[in-house]
Amino acid sequence: MQTSVIAIANQKGGVGKTTTAINLAACLAEKRKEVLLVDLDPQANATSGLGLEKEPGASLYRALFGEVQALDLIKPTCVKHLSIIPSEIDLAGAEVEIARGENYLHRLRNILSGVIASGRFHYIILDCSPSLGVLTMNVMAAAHSVIIPLQAEYYALEGLSVMTRLIQQLSQNGVNPGLQLEGIVMTMYDGRTNLSQQVVQEVIRHFGEKVYETLIPRNVRLSEAPSFGKPIVAYNPLCTGAVAYRQLAREFMARRNGGADEDEGDSVSGFKLKSPFEKSVQKEVPAFVSAPSPVPDPVQPVEEVSTHATA
Ligand SMILES: Nc1ncnc2c1ncn2[C@@H]1O[C@H](COP(=O)(O)OP(=O)(O)O)[C@@H](O)[C@H]1O
Numbered sequence: 001m002q003t004s005v006i007a008i009a010n011q012k013g014g015v016g017k018t019t020t021a022i023n024l025a026a027c028l029a030e031k032r033k034e035v036l037l038v039d040l041d042p043q044a045n046a047t048s049g050l051g052l053e054k055e056p057g058a059s060l061y062r063a064l065f066g067e068v069q070a071l072d073l074i075k076p077t078c079v080k081h082l083s084i085i086p087s088e089i090d091l092a093g094a095e096v097e098i099a100r101g102e103n104y105l106h107r108l109r110n111i112l113s114g115v116i117a118s119g120r121f122h123y124i125i126l127d128c129s130p131s132l133g134v135l136t137m138n139v140m141a142a143a144h145s146v147i148i149p150l151q152a153e154y155y156a157l158e159g160l161s162v163m164t165r166l167i168q169q170l171s172q173n174g175v176n177p178g179l180q181l182e183g184i185v186m187t188m189y190d191g192r193t194n195l196s197q198q199v200v201q202e203v204i205r206h207f208g209e210k211v212y213e214t215l216i217p218r219n220v221r222l223s224e225a226p227s228f229g230k231p232i233v234a235y236n237p238l239c240t241g242a243v244a245y246r247q248l249a250r251e252f253m254a255r256r257n258g259g260a261d262e263d264e265g266d267s268v269s270g271f272k273l274k275s276p277f278e279k280s281v282q283k284e285v286p287a288f289v290s291a292p293s294p295v296p297d298p299v300q301p302v303e304e305v306s307t308h309a310t311a
């Protein structure tokens with residue numbers, strides 16, 4: 001199968017990169033896509049958020065230095081069709097060591113080529129640390145496209161131009177010629193505040209259709225799920241956060257499919273349930289932006305494999 005490599009990046013911390021990486025990955029897996037999530041943040045939040053222990057030697061570190069194949073580091077998760085290459089703190093050391101070596105920008109791309117060649121995955125999703133260090137630059141050199149999560153708050157746009165310029169530069173200077181901005185996803189959206197709505201409108205003014213119509217609401221279940229080691233669709237499949245990430249996965253796939261929705265036949269987005277979130281968004285946000293349908297896709301909640309992955 002053809003593999004797309006997608007980075008979830010923003011040099012700011014706390015904007016919802018890891019939450020988006022885990023939950024977009026899980027929602028794509030729920031749609032029976034084979035997904036590999038690669039945790040490239042030494043803090044390993046995606047690793048623990050999917051219920052894996054931080055285990056010495058399990059991260060991509062050894063693969064980056066040619067000691068093992070990346071394929072040998074892939075582990076199953078509690079979610080069917082979703083695999084992970086976990087992280088742990090040794091990756092912090094890789095930052096320094098890679099920078100000293102040759103071909104330092106393309107290390108990750110080179111080791112992921114084996115995973116791509118295996119044909120096992122539809123999507124490889126790369127969760128970045130909040131920095132523009134060597135590891136993140138390796139991610140930007142390895143990815144086919146980048147999703148930038150933006151928190152719907154006052155300083156959202158600040159620093160965004162750094163990311164968009166970087167994408168442009170890497171694609172123009174030959175480091176990663178095909179690199180694209182896949183989309184911008186607004187996170188922690190609070191439809192009750194004017195601020196969230198204004199920020200979304202501002203981002204749309206700058207980036208137009210690059211902004212996903214799906215808004216990820218602020219939802220306490222999304223912040224609880226990682227401590228249970230589960231993506232939101234396994235932790236609480238019907239909460240607004242789960243509905244939103246399912247809708248994001250669907251929009252993501254539809255856009256890549258030239259607008260066609262693979263689930264169109266059983267779409268339920270025409271239903272209008274009156275959740276407070278939906279009402280407020282419909283009232284206040286331009287037609288371009290739609291709230292996630294409060295009715296979940298008519299697919300089964302994410303399938304969990306019988307044994308919880310231990311490492
Ligand atoms: N939509 C949301 N609603 C509520 N809490 C969220 C949401 N998205 C992220 N969070 C919480 O905000 C914090 C930062 O999110 P995280 O995804 O770890 O950001 P990053 O990876 O960009 O640093 C985490 O505690 C996370 O659980």
Ligand SMILES: [Mg+2]
Pocket residue numbers: 017018019041045128129130
């Ligand atoms: Mg993170």
